[in-house]
Amino acid sequence: MRTHGWSGSAPASDDEAIARILTAAGKAIDERGADISIADVARTLGVTRQTVYRYFPSTDALLVAAAVHSTGDFLDRLSAHLRGVTDPVDAVTEGIATALEWLPADKHIGLLIEPGKANTHTESVTSDVAVQFAKSMLRRFDVDWTALGYSEDDLDELAEHLLRIIQSFVIDPGRPPRTGERLRAYLRRWVGAAVTPPAVIFVSD
Secondary structure, three states: OOOOOHHHOOOOOHHHHHHHHHHHHHHHHHHHOOOOOHHHHHHHHOOOHHHHHOOOOOHHHHHHHHHHHHHHHHHHHHHHHOOOOOOHHHHHHHHHHHHHHHHHHOHHHHHHHOOOOOOHHHHHHHHHHHHHHHHHHHHOOOOOOOOOOOOHHHHHHHHHHHHHHHHHHHHOOOOOOOOHHHHHHHHHHHOHHHHOOHHHHOOOO
């Protein structure tokens, strides 16, 4: 790791260097959304563009990494909001509705959720990361998925389905957009059916 630059305070390790870069990128995203560059971040840190390129090969890679870096806080807040909700339909309904309410104020998660926000060359990457985000969201709910009959494959498919629902609302929130209890009533009725435990779906007469 190079030690010059960094506004006179070099990081002690590569991990610290990466953390500083992601923090700087995060602040830039807060200010300008996806309209940032490696040069912007390097200038903020007092390093050359080549220094940032050592850790992130492109602006797109940096955008995705910065977005992922911020998901922990978002998921922690969502988990706290849903603490104690054990019914799968209630948890998924409130989880989607709350995520949609919080997303406009969170430019970072928007880079993962909304197709086309990042460069088109990294859309497949961000799609994979977005699915992982949805999986993490499900697993943080206070729902005993195993007891309800869900396998890991079931949860993977459910996470993908929820992500598709969230993305569709982000792209087109409706005319007029549903909010508050109207949004929750809609999700409970139409998305709730998809959360019916597999053990119930396949019970024979």
